Amino acid sequence: MRYQIVLTGVGGQGTIFLVKVLSRCAMNRGVDFIGTETHGMAQKGGTVISYIKIGNFKAPLVGEGQADLLLGLYPTETLRFLYYLKPNGYVVTNTEGDFPELPGFNVVKAPASQLAVDGKINPKSLNVFMLGVALKTVPDFPFTKEEIEEAITVVNPRFSEANIKALEKGYAYSSE
């Protein structure tokens, strides 16, 4: 298996948690994993980008035009890093208001910020909600729902219930 994900958002949204979850899934499956995450300077509200490479990879970053999936937790940051995506790759993004057409890519949208403000999802689990959306809508997503649930439980047992609920909501949202 070879699958590359670029994960973007703003500081404080929990991109690192998702990197941990997906790396855990890879380990449990027995496939290689390499990636890199934003720590430090990106304060809450700053741009955050993480790279997730599942399979036999050697370098930490994803090459431009190479990602299979761009998972965007914040709309502006999705657009900012679009160039990492390969032709016909998938964009799964949180949107606020209008989100432009992106010809040449498959786009899945979910208004997660609004759902968080309205109290329909836990703002702290917006990251996992979006992962749930991707899991349901991206045909070649590398892991199953069960694998992700298992990893979520191991990576953060204290909040696993809330996170699994958010994953379910994301999974259900996209099927509506």
Place this chain on the structure above:
Amino acid sequence: MKRTLLGNEAIAWGLLYAGVDMMAAYPGTPSSEILETYQKIVREKNLPAYAEWSTNEKVAFETAYAGAITGKRTACAMKMVGLNVASDAMMSAAYIGNKGGFLIISADDPGFYSSQTEQDSRYFAKFARIPALDPSDPKDAFRLAVLGVNISEKFEIPVLLRPVLRVCHGRQIVDIPEFEFKGRKGSFERNIERWAAVPRNPRLKQGYELLEKLERIAQFNWDEFLKEQFESLKGGELLLITSGTLYGYAQEVLEDTGIKADVVKVDMPTPLPAEEIVPHLRKYRTVLVLEETYPLIEEQIRHAGNVRGKLTGDVYRIDEATHSRVAEALKRVGALKENIYVGKSYEGEVPPRVPALCPGCPHRTVFYGIKRVFKNRTIYPSDIGCYTLGLNQKAVDTVLCMGASAGLSCGFSKADTEKPIVATIGDSTFLHAGIPPLIDAVANRHRFILVIMDNSTVAMTGLQPTPERIGNVSIPKIVEGCGVKPLILNYDGTIKTTVEFFKKVKETYEKANGPVVAVVNEFCTFDKEKAKLPGKFAKVDQEKCTGCGHCINDFGCPAFEWNDEGKVEVNPYFCVGCGVCLEDLCPFDAFVEDKR
């Protein structure tokens, strides 16, 4: 046991695996998680080991080095600009050497992600005449951390491990073998000729010994790391000599493009056994050197004649490694026709997202208060920390290095006597390097205001504890000890109190003939123990907002956004309920509480 680890976590495991039982560090991105992880494992497994956050990198170096003098295996960690601070100790320790293994970890930041320079720490190793190790990924960082400690002990010389950002903050599945951790009892044995070698003859003797050691280490480098690789090379068109992350990029780019080339991985870029390497290079038409950040390997082997890299203008010379940059280099040497790493950018406009202080951060209110009182015709030297972002409020004019807010103020006060000077520095930075310039200011009567923004944590790098928090060190007492009685503000989350305080500071300054120090007791909004956020969320009364922009330009909370009508809105997703904007910010009182 297999684990998914950050490079920094893998390094911490490597230290423990190698039996390092004493470690010291000063936090700095991208190095901070090394000591954090080391400390966490020691605590969880109840290992007989000591770890500390030191006051600065030089103290961290000296603390750990002393352990190695007594025969313990020790390590210190820092970011590369921290190595500048520790370099005085390092240059000298290279001559003296150590008994137990001693690893210096200096994390580089190619691409300036969170650093003011891009310096290549491997050069510092060459300068000090000590070996450097350059890991390519987290797995390799574990391996080289262990080897580094062993090499240091074998040759009785400090060894520098230089992981870059993408290794430190890379994540990979790392297999940590089972091991039994044993600490060592340190014992200082008097050896005045070694530990207290003075100029000229004792030092000269150590200098000769160091040169001889270096030759032996270069030979070791050949025997252990390079010989097998070079001797298996058959020759041909292209050889890639790689070091650090470039080893990974080179392999991926060759695989993606189908280019045939041989690849050598250099683990120890200095000291390099060039005379062993060069004959093998001549078996190739072209040798391309790929390394971060400066051309250290290239400089040592370029005399082979067919070597290309940064010095020949074929490889990028600044910023971090990417697939695209490697592909461009391969294009330059004629191995690749087209760079395949090209993506399709979004054609519309994406608003820039500049780094900003977090919503609810007290620094913002303090800068706003300073600016309201001292206006524009003031010099605002600042320092290294979150509060550097006061530049968004135009309340920061200079950023040089740790402690320079006070040091530069000393000079500005004599060089430009027309303007008032208000310098800002964080508590950890003040303790790290701000005290000597304050003493200088008292002694030489440099007239400026030093505002110590004290949240008693190293917020920028992830809330590491400070001397105040762990040892009751008192900043006001230190300031007083330097000869100035500080003015103190306990931040209460209101603009009014903050502005009143700085008016008082200004009055004091007008009468002063030396430095005036203000200590503001703040909190970091991420600090669970201390943060005070009253849960007063804000929204904007659109009738009252005139779109004057004062709140966005001079206060600049990331939750404030322009809407299509040219008025300001509060993005509820970012508002943390600090309530500061509700009073004394908007000239038209447009901010009102958003009861949630």
